[in-house]
Amino acid sequence: MKSRSTFFKRLTNFAGFVIAFLVLQQYAIGQSNEDMSSQQIFDKIVDYYDPEGLWNTFSGKMKQTSLWNGNLNSQDISLNNKTNTYICFRKREDGIYIKGIKDGQSFFSINGKSYTKDDVPEAYQKYPYSLSEHYAQTYKEHHAFHFSYPLVLKNAGAKPLEGVGEKYVFGQLCQSIKFKALPNYYINGYYTGDITLYVIPEQHYKLHAVHIDNGKGRAKEGWMVLLDGEIEVEGIKIPASKLTFYAGSLDFLIVDILEIETGN
Numbered sequence: 001m002k003s004r005s006t007f008f009k010r011l012t013n014f015a016g017f018v019i020a021f022l023v024l025q026q027y028a029i030g031q032s033n034e035d036m037s038s039q040q041i042f043d044k045i046v047d048y049y050d051p052e053g054l055w056n057t058f059s060g061k062m063k064q065t066s067l068w069n070g071n072l073n074s075q076d077i078s079l080n081n082k083t084n085t086y087i088c089f090r091k092r093e094d095g096i097y098i099k100g101i102k103d104g105q106s107f108f109s110i111n112g113k114s115y116t117k118d119d120v121p122e123a124y125q126k127y128p129y130s131l132s133e134h135y136a137q138t139y140k141e142h143h144a145f146h147f148s149y150p151l152v153l154k155n156a157g158a159k160p161l162e163g164v165g166e167k168y169v170f171g172q173l174c175q176s177i178k179f180k181a182l183p184n185y186y187i188n189g190y191y192t193g194d195i196t197l198y199v200i201p202e203q204h205y206k207l208h209a210v211h212i213d214n215g216k217g218r219a220k221e222g223w224m225v226l227l228d229g230e231i232e233v234e235g236i237k238i239p240a241s242k243l244t245f246y247a248g249s250l251d252f253l254i255v256d257i258l259e260i261e262t263g264n
Contacts (some may be wrong), residue, residue, distance in 0.1 A: 007058065022173045038160035038177040042063070044205040045150045045197065049237045055151045057082045058235040063261035064146060066173035069101060073128070076261050077143045086140040093223040097129055099136045105135035146258060147238055149210055156183040169209045170226050190214050193222060205238065211247060219248020231260055 029032035036044075061078040075090040087100040108115040108131045110124060117133040125132040130139070144152045158179045165176040176198045182191035193213040199205045213222040224247040229240030242256040 036081075036164065038162060038164050041164060041175060041177050041199065041205060042150065042154075042160045042197075045199055046154050048204045048206055049148055050151055050235075052235055054235045055081060055148070055155060056145075058234060059234060060236065061261050062147075062231070062233055062238070063259045064143070065257045065259070066254055070130075077146065079144060079147055081231075087142065088139055088143065092128075097124070097131060099131050099139065101136055101140045106133050108136070134188060138189045141182070141186050141189045141191060145191075146242070146256065147233070148236060149195070149207065151236070152194070153179060153182065156179070156182050169198045172200060172208050174208050175201055182252065190216070190223075213247075217246030217248055217251065219246065221246070221248035223247060223253065231258060234259060 020203075023186075046129070050246045059080040059082060060076075061076060063074055063076050065072070065074040073090075075088055078087045079085075083102070084104075085100065085102045087098060088172075090097045095111045098107075100107050106117045108120050110116070110121075110131070117136070120131045122223070123129075127135075160177040160179055161176075165178075167174055167176055176196050179195045181193055182195065185191045190212060191214065193215060194211075195213070196211040197207060198209040198211070200208050207227050209227060211222060212225065216222050224245045226243045226245075227239040228243070231238050231240045238258060240258055240260070244253040244255070245247075245251060246253055
């Protein structure tokens with residue numbers, strides 16, 4: 001019950017941001033910041049979220065609670081960069097389900113029984129169980145970004161394009177830097193297009209929003225993600241809430257609440 005009440009409290013707080021987003025027109029001011037390069041701004045973003053340089057050996061875990069298509073669900077996600085391991089643990093009314101990736105290879109478990117990608121029963125390969133190679137690879141990439149957009153980009157060797165933009169996003173004037181997709185992205189995943197980070201310089205280059213130009217939505221303009229709040233997991237600053245819209249139409253897609261998780 002505590003996670004559910006926390007979720008709805010944060011969702012209520014998000015309402016103010018949504019209203020601001022719908023009534024304030026977003027517009028580009030142009031690439032007017034010549035004082036700092038896009039790489040220098042990216043370095044400041046990375047320093048804000050990982051001041052001690054821990055990401056390469058990071059190992060952490062958190063609970064994700066999501067509201068999507070009217071359904072509320074939660075799962076535990078863990079990431080270990082030192083061993084190159086990702087695990088998604090979900091407890092449902094009908095069982096316990098695990099999917100993960102270690103050194104590029106997927107693995108699965110249903111109620112304690114292990115499966116490879118080739119022998120997962122067909123009924124469990126589709127949503128809402130999502131125990132398949134496709135979902136394991138997609139979730140790994142997507143959930144890594146739940147931990148940190150900038151640190152995942154840096155670890156993948158991504159370099160921002162030249163030029164620094166300015167734009168009002170969700171009622172906040174931000175500077176922006178853009179990347180040409182995620183290097184070595186999963187071919188059937190979400191991060192095959194441009195990724196733009198919107199930051200607030202006055203708040204130590206904290207992320208305010210992210211545009212994922214993956215061609216999703218009616219207008220094919222991808223996702224616009226509003227970030228709010230902050231938690232700390234093993235020395236890394238992580239956005240506590242993510243509210244995602246289809247960028248071109250402003251249609252709501254999903255809200256994710258992220259919390260520190262100490263056990264299953």
